[in-house]
Amino acid sequence: MGLRSVFIFLCFIQGCDSLIEGLYCGKQNCYDVLNISRDATKGEISKSYRRLARVYHPDKYKGKDGEKKFISISNAYEILKEEDSRQDYDYMLDNPDELYRNYYRYYRRKVVPKVDPKIVVTVTITVVSLIQYYVWWARYNEAISQIMMVPKYRLKAMEMASSQGLLSKQKKKDKRTKEEIKEEENEILRKIVEENADIRGVYCKPSVVDVLWVQLFIFPYYIYQYIVWYIRWIWRFNIKKVEYGDEEKKYLIRRHLKVSQGQFDAIPDEQKEVYFEREAWILDNFKVLKEELVEEEKRKLANNSKYKMYRRYMKNKGGGRMTFED
Incomplete structure (x- = not known):
């Protein structure tokens, strides 16, 4: 016998009640707890909650069941104040026989963390922008390294560095190690290559303006530019020839x-x-x-x-x- 058959059998014995213990307000009706009707507005729900909360607050209400009532009122308000959870609750009231779906809709909101979509979009765009910028710099550095490995370009850079007096001519009197001197020489040559190399296409030097965040920010301006450019093109070359x-x-x-x-x-x-x-x-x-x-x-x-x-x-x-x- 499947699970669905078991649930149908239990419903037949006990009666299919729209209020399920452990879901939402349990065996209590959330609307009845707040003394409101099902067509109450958000303002009426908030007004009724504040009124009942003042009456049954543990600091004011001295009855034995005061704390229990206050918790029930707060729970009912949390369910009905949000449109999505209220829709799920109304669906359970209208469809008590759909036991699986009611459990799923309830625990979906309990288990799944509530994250603002704006935060998700913002973080995603930021991560993509950072990855873009990192990859572009990696490509650019790779291109510079490849250029420096080509003998004719390296010799040309050394000639330019020597003419500018950037390379030390008295290496024998230099007290630094050969590794330190070579490292400094490579940094000077790399700077010369970066300043004079004409790198185009996907390996060109990256710019912050090209990352996704900036592009999204200036996208309306691009649209405006395109419209102006298109109208100008039609007027100059299609009409005026x-x-x-x-x-x-x-x-x-x-x-x-x-x-x-x-x-x-x-x-x-x-x-x-x-x-x-x-x-x-x-x-x-x-x-x-x-x-x-x-x-x-x-x-x-x-x-x-x-x-x-x-x-x-x-x-x-x-x-x-x-x-x-x-």
Whole structure:
């Protein structure tokens, strides 16, 4: 016999009462405890509670059951003052046969901690913003470290540091250890690289303005800017037929490429010049140029020895084949 059958059997023997011991006000009706009707407003509930609390307060009421009555009144008020808990209680009164659901709705509010959604949203946005900023700095530091490992860039940085008199020329007279001297030299070179390196795209130096918190704060301003920009675009280029400027041409090329501003900034200047020379801001010209670039890339791959070896391997053995050849 299942649990539901047991509950139905008990209800048949004892009678299905809408008031359940251990839930809400127990065998008492919360509305009757506060001497109010079910359609009472929040103001009437608070007024009735204050009146009864003054009467049955343990410091004033000297009856034997004063403390018990005061606890019952306080409990009933806690249940009925909040809209959600009041709805759950009314649901139990109207649906006494749904025993499982009534227990669930009651203990759901008892067990689940009450957390203000505003606090949850605020903490979430803050955590995401901190993670964003940390990841961006990690990427930037990784890019700087990679640049410093390239010999030609490191030598260039050393030349610039020496010309500025930042590196010590008398290392033999320096009383510090070699590790300390090398550490100081690396810090100087890193600073030179950071000041002169042109890092674009996702590895560029992070800015606080780009984190989620700041972006949400200035989002209305971005919306306003976009509306003004769009109206201006329609008026100048669609209605008055004014020629595109360099910034407008860059925007159209970036839109044809379907890349973000950061990705577009990372494109080499030589490649951008090709786009401008071929007037790639015009869609038809861009399509032709794109096909030419694809064909050129295919020709480069066809003449590449490593790619030829790869194609030969795929043709003879296949990517998914297993052999016992050494």
